Amino acid sequence: MARPAFRVDAVLVQAVIAGALSFAHLHDLAAAAGQDGWKAWAYPISVDLLLVAAWRRLRSEGPSRLAWCWFLIALVASLGANVATAGFLDLAHPPAWLRFGIAGWPALAFLGGTLLAHSHSAEDPQPAPPAPTAPAPTPEVERETAPDPRPEPAPIAAAAEHTPALAPAAPAAPAAPVVPVGPPVPAALVDHARRLADDHHARTGTRIDTDTLRARLGVPPQLAETIAAQLA
Numbered sequence: 001m002a003r004p005a006f007r008v009d010a011v012l013v014q015a016v017i018a019g020a021l022s023f024a025h026l027h028d029l030a031a032a033a034g035q036d037g038w039k040a041w042a043y044p045i046s047v048d049l050l051l052v053a054a055w056r057r058l059r060s061e062g063p064s065r066l067a068w069c070w071f072l073i074a075l076v077a078s079l080g081a082n083v084a085t086a087g088f089l090d091l092a093h094p095p096a097w098l099r100f101g102i103a104g105w106p107a108l109a110f111l112g113g114t115l116l117a118h119s120h121s122a123e124d125p126q127p128a129p130p131a132p133t134a135p136a137p138t139p140e141v142e143r144e145t146a147p148d149p150r151p152e153p154a155p156i157a158a159a160a161e162h163t164p165a166l167a168p169a170a171p172a173a174p175a176a177p178v179v180p181v182g183p184p185v186p187a188a189l190v191d192h193a194r195r196l197a198d199d200h201h202a203r204t205g206t207r208i209d210t211d212t213l214r215a216r217l218g219v220p221p222q223l224a225e226t227i228a229a230q231l232a
Contacts (some may be wrong), residue, residue: 008166010015012182019048021082022044022048022078022081022145023044023045023048023082024044024083025044025078025082025085026043026044026047026077026078026081027040027041027043027044028081028091029043029084029085029091029098029102029162030043030044030102031103032091032092032098033094033098033099033103034093034094034099034102035102043102043105045083046077046082046105046109047074047077047078047105047109048074049110049113050070050073050074050107050112050113051074052118052202053070053077053080053112053113053116053117054067054068054071054074054112055071057073057116064113066116066119067116069113070115070116072115073108073112074112076106081186084098099136112159179206185223185226185227185230189217189219190227190230190231192229193213193227193228194231196208196211196213196216196217197231200212208228208231209228210224210225210228211224213228213231
């Protein structure tokens with residue numbers, strides 16, 4: 001498998017050139033302000049580190065006033081060095097404010113780096129604790145009240161003492177036999193049924209029942225009951 005051909009990224013090359021020039025300008029400005037030796041090389045490293053830290057904070061956690069503030073401070077320091085070394089300032093005789101700024105930069109850069117690295121919990125809004133919810137009211141169960149006890153009736157014996165004696169009732173007369181009410185039966189049909197009943201009694205020795213009579217006559221049940229009642 002062939003390896004992909006090496007391609008030069010124009011943006012990366014441009015970033016390296018810009019970084020090298022800015023680094024050199026910061027070094028020259030620090031050296032002109034009286035910071036010689038290794039101290040002059042430490043200033044551009046401090047400015048670039050602060051710029052990278054602020055940009056990383058913006059990319060990872062979103063825009064914030066703290067990150068934007070220190071990003072602009074580092075950017076002004078870098079751009080200021082580029083402009084100052086372009087002939088706008090007499091680096092052979094630097095002004096007092098430039099010496100003051102270069103001398104105070106280490107403390108300023110240290111403060112900015114510390115705030116960017118250790119201010120997450122102070123700046124990020126913390127979620128508000130959930131409001132305590134009131135317990136749900138317990139539904140009241142209606143208690144069924146027992147009905148008031150009714151007054152018990154007075155004893156029967158006590159009531160009987162005040163009741164006058166009744167005369168003995170006369171014996172009831174014997175009830176008359178109930179004749180079923182039915183449709184009118186022709187006399188000829190009754191005579192025919194009587195002959196069938198006599199014949200059945202002569203042969204079996206028992207009275208003919210209603211079902212047998214209804215079957216022999218071929219009449220409805222109600223009419224058969226009426227005929228049997230008349231034969232009794």
